[in-house]
Amino acid sequence: MAMPLRARNRQSAVHHIIDTAMDLFDEHGYQQVTVDQIAAAAGVSPRTFYRYFGSKEGLFTTDPYASTDLAEVGRYLDVHDIPGSFQRLVTLIAERSGPDAGRTGQAWRGMRYVLEEPPVRAAVYAALEEGSRGLADLLRAEGMTATAARVTARAYWFGVYFGSLEQWHLDGRVRPLPDYVTEALAALRASGATG
Amino acid sequence: MAMPLRARNRQSAVHHIIDTAMDLFDEHGYQQVTVDQIAAAAGVSPRTFYRYFGSKEGLFTTDPYASTDLAEVGRYLDVHDIPGSFQRLVTLIAERSGPDAGRTGQAWRGMRYVLEEPPVRAAVYAALEEGSRGLADLLRAEGMTATAARVTARAYWFGVYFGSLEQWHLDGRVRPLPDYVTEALAALRASGATG
């Protein structure tokens, strides 16, 4: 409620367009639906659509509810316990996506297309890279070398974080999400133990 | 030389187009150069360009010399020593890119645009995901769970492998590439030791 009126209106418009687009995608398929159709169905001009989302794939990377912003990561990050940090972070996300999830739950509608449509996938990966780079900056600020920070950030952000979300989704979202992170962290630790 | 004539001609055409495109990119910038211009400069029709590369970004993901194919990974993979496997794999790549590198050395010309141009970056990430998925399949075939395989593959492929290449390139390619992998693996091991 601290958000000014303008921003709130914009946000509700964004959500409405996303929902409309997902409806169309579910019915006709991602590639078959044009931006013009989405805009028309949502009652805005195509020009406005592009102002909001930048691109068709922007539908999957723009929603602030669907992605975790970096400030939040910073709050949960302990450089000396990275696995624990990710466990806490994902647990938080899981709570938000619980049974009482409002719009947050809807955000997962798009995951199907992230998995199935290469252009969407590419866009989401580019967005993930943003997060990974931010995390790497945090790690470097704590004394890690450039190489260590880059590699660690990407391994945990792409591997542990996104990998867990993905597998959780593929399994139908029935098992608790934190379990996947636990398993992911164990696998990562086991893989490195031998070398 | 085992390659049939047709395939060899095609490959030399591909290399010629890539070289021509990189020249144009270096001179005018990636976004400023159109596919039509590349095709014209290389002496082929735009239609043929698209048949070869599929897209403008395909210039960076098509060259077989620039990417490591999965069969090769399979040969070097030991599930019980994943860090060692990657160390060996990257050492091989480094040897290929040595001072005597012919076309292979040229392949690195594109890395600049992979780092700087978001569309190129997205395309390369999508291609990396292919490799990661293939690696995950290999790991699952050796008894890993789906989650462990997915997470491990992505952490090493995106993090250790690509992260090392990237940092090596950013540092001017003066230090030996395998050193970066060693450092990356150590960082990964250290990060997980505490959890």
Place this chain on the structure above:
DNA sequence: TGTCAGTTTGGCAGTCTCTGCCATATTGAC
């Protein structure tokens, strides 16, 4: 050498994504 099937290439028309520009409408403050 000449023929012929299979493959590769080029040209064309058209769709879709995305952007710059300017006019119009809406908003929120005073």
Place this chain on the structure above:
DNA sequence: GTCAATATGGCAGAGACTGCCAAACTGACA
């Protein structure tokens, strides 16, 4: 109620990409 800031819409156009068909080319075989 007026005004400046901001959001929206419409338009024109560039560039990426595809389907389609005709022309050129390749390599084998008679």
